[in-house]
Amino acid sequence: MRFDKVYEPQATEAKIYALWEASGVFKAGGRAHEQEIDGDKSKPGVQPREVWSTVMPPPNANGNLHIGHGFEMSLKDVLARHYRLLGRDVAYLPGADHAGFETWVVYERALEEIGKTRFDFTRDELYQQVWDFVQKNRYNMEIQIRQLGISCDWSAMTFTLDPKVVKTVYETFRQLWADGLIYRGKKLVNYCTKHHTSFADIEVNYREEKTPLYYMKYGPFVLATTRPETKFGDTAVAVHPDDERYKKYVGQEIEVQGVNGPFKVIVIADDAVDMTFGTGVVKITPAHDFNDWEMAERHNLPVVQVVDKDGRMTAAAGRFEHMPVLEARKEVVKALKEMDLLVRVDEDYVNRVPHCYKCDEVIEPMLMDQWFIKVRPLAERASKALMDNEVVFYPAGKKNELLAYYNELRDWNISRQIPWGIPIPAFCNVDDPEDWIFDTRVEEEYIEVDGKKYKRDEDTFDTWFSSGQWPFITTDYPVYTKTPASDTPSVHPVATGEPRLVLGLPPSESSSAGDSGVDLSPLTKYYPNSVMECGTDLLRPWVAKMIMFGLYATEEVPFREVYFHGMVQDEHGKKMSKSKGNVISPMEVIAEYGADAFRLGIIANRSAGQAQAFSRSGVVSGRNFCNKLWNMARFVQHAVGEDYGEQWLGEDANNDRDDIDLQGEHEETPLSKVELKTPAGHWVVSCLNQAREDVERLLGEYRFAEAIEVVYGMTWTKVADWFIEAEKTVQNPQMLAYVLEFCLKLLHPFAPFATEAIWQSLSWTDDLLADEKWGDYAIYDIKKVEEFEQVIKLVEEIRFVEANIPEHKQKDRLIYGDDPLIKENAELIRGLAKLEEVRPLSEKEEEQLAEKEHIGLRLANSGRKAWLDISEKEVEKYGANLRARVEDVREEIAQLEKRLANEAYVAKAPAELVEESRAVLGAKQKLLGRLLRELGE
């Protein structure tokens, strides 16, 4: 690759990624790891490296990466590359999620377009079709992850329908069953009548809507309801036990006039009734309302279903049968009116209505047989782990949020009525609907066990049931080794009144865990993961489950730390959504500005857990930064010479740069040898060392944006603006090379493509930057560092003075008296300040000084014995600035004096601080003196 004037990411990124991938540097443990596991394990002297690991939250395999994926993967990639540089054994394990329902929605829409529906195919046909569909999209998604520059181990890629996933998921299901934590229950579930599937509680969106509140005559009462059409399913009327108005009716059976004729219901008393709402009387429809269902359970009420799975009225609705719910509501209201049963209507009543999070259809509570997990024991264990700080949260407040969630978590419905997903490995006795067995032969529709015929459950698992087990599945970690499952079929009483469950076949193959003589997968050492990083939206659906399942399956938390990034909003701070059409595609941003620019732009200026608008200007700034770096490298390459590599590589230096030595040993680079000759050299090394330390500390605390600020300022302000400029007058090519390499390493985690592209364009080594490690810190001399800082201060003052004299164009001369610093750095100062000349005082000037005649402007601020040869007239023009400066300094002095005069401050503040205040005061007073002299006052 050549150094063109402008860095063009589009031309290099794909090529760079191909180099990385072919080299094996992204493999868990890196290239060294391959040697470790392939080579002689007993080889002495090989210390196991400290492990760092994370898993990719499996992005949906049904489409394109969105900006949240891009952000999340970039953050993890920063960490992975950072820890590789530090010499850790790094595993970044990628995944793809079949995303059951999400994918299904996309596929069903595709079916719709060709005029088909799910009912035109068998379940197995559908499964195969979606499988092909997903494989195609998965490939697409994997390309996009590469375009982002993500350094994950592709050889460890896991898809959520891979055999190893299904195996472990079944193992968990069986174990839960054996432990009595799973049950099949007829319960009210959230049901979408468009998608024909049930949902977990968190998949339902509630929204405030105007739903008229109808007051109707109901036997001896008047009661209020928003759903008059469910009247046919009423099996009771409830009042509050303390409600004096209705006490006499409690326990009685009353007759109610209905639109289909009179019917009888019982009056019950229940605390759940709000006396102040409506008339304090509520009709109970157990099959279609969660509250009513609970009351019905408490009072043993009969249940009548009046809405079917298509959202239409059942036969129980009489002449309203087959009518869609909303139409039935209208018709029933009309009928009520005609029969003079409607008292009044509150049209403005606002109610919270549940909607399907995907299609926005109103969710219908539906009475169905489903598989549920008893979450209480799992949640309690997870809570305990949280309270024991086994998982550290960033931001810390998320811990309490999760604890609150665990505390109120209700049993989890894991059945989904869609064909795409992991089939639930359960079969039901065709002759006994309560006889369920566990069996993994899900490809069979019917099986025979003990002479009895069983039919498989057609439902699939909620996606989160499998992705909740992700960390130990991806690392092949042994599960249920410490609590072996009972392998004898047995009856598990689950809860009174619920169907009994019979545990079927013993586990066919036990998990690989702990079996003597079985080699554990090399990936097991990466569990628990070092960190889990994801968006705040995944706290409940995913993180909460991973912690519960992790503890349940492995007795360990699945990760030690969790970092939540905030949601990325659109450029106006609004939530991105397809329906709003404000979705920003990361791939488009990358195509325009490059992946590094995207990464820098999206990570900069953000803190943990805080939702924030996407900033295009941030990306532009990232792009500009990459270009700056590129041009710094161009300069360095030019300064050190094209043949510089030969000095390091010897005769191999002329290798074709495209022919990377993928197997080679590490070669020496400029970083291996360094000689700090100039003050600027010492100074820059002190800055670089500091930056490297800061970045390590900041990334350790997941303060990504601050780390970027450090490397950004380091590279641009310190290296480019000062060090490189200084090098232009006093050259030390070796030092330039050293500094560039240091910057590249410092920046590589954040801008991997640009740094690698530069590394490959330089002729110093055949190795990959992605495979480099940090070496030792270079030693610098603090005196030299201070010397250069003095030079900076002087140069800044000269620039300030010149910029603040109006119409000042000419190049000035700097004249110095007895000032060794200037004497020794004369050429450097001349270059940095763009001066005509830097020279000592002439004899004549010394005499003039003695006579207090004008020889120029004394540089008072930096405190040097030096003058700029500026005429009196111009000094006069500058005077206003000088006087303003005097005022500032006077103010500062006054403040310091006041503080030091405060006895309490002197007595109570730390001695260091007080000392410092005194020192600053002294310096300011000296400065004031100089400024006043300069003004001739």
Added chain:
RNA sequence: GGGUCGCUAGCUCAGUUGGCUAGAGCGUCUCGUUUACACCGAGAAAGUCGGGGGUUCGAGUCCCUCGCGACCCACCA
């Protein structure tokens, strides 16, 4: 009804255990084509840290209170 978070320069946001001159990017203004870079260089302007009160030698930072905004949770028929 509960809970969380936010309010810092024109804009978008940083600012860990309280420490004295509150930072960045973008934008604005003034200069400038000096052999890496105009996706650039030099310089500058710009903040009573939402209001009020308290604790403290010292508060953007801790406490109370008020205001505005966002989000989450919850069974209001």
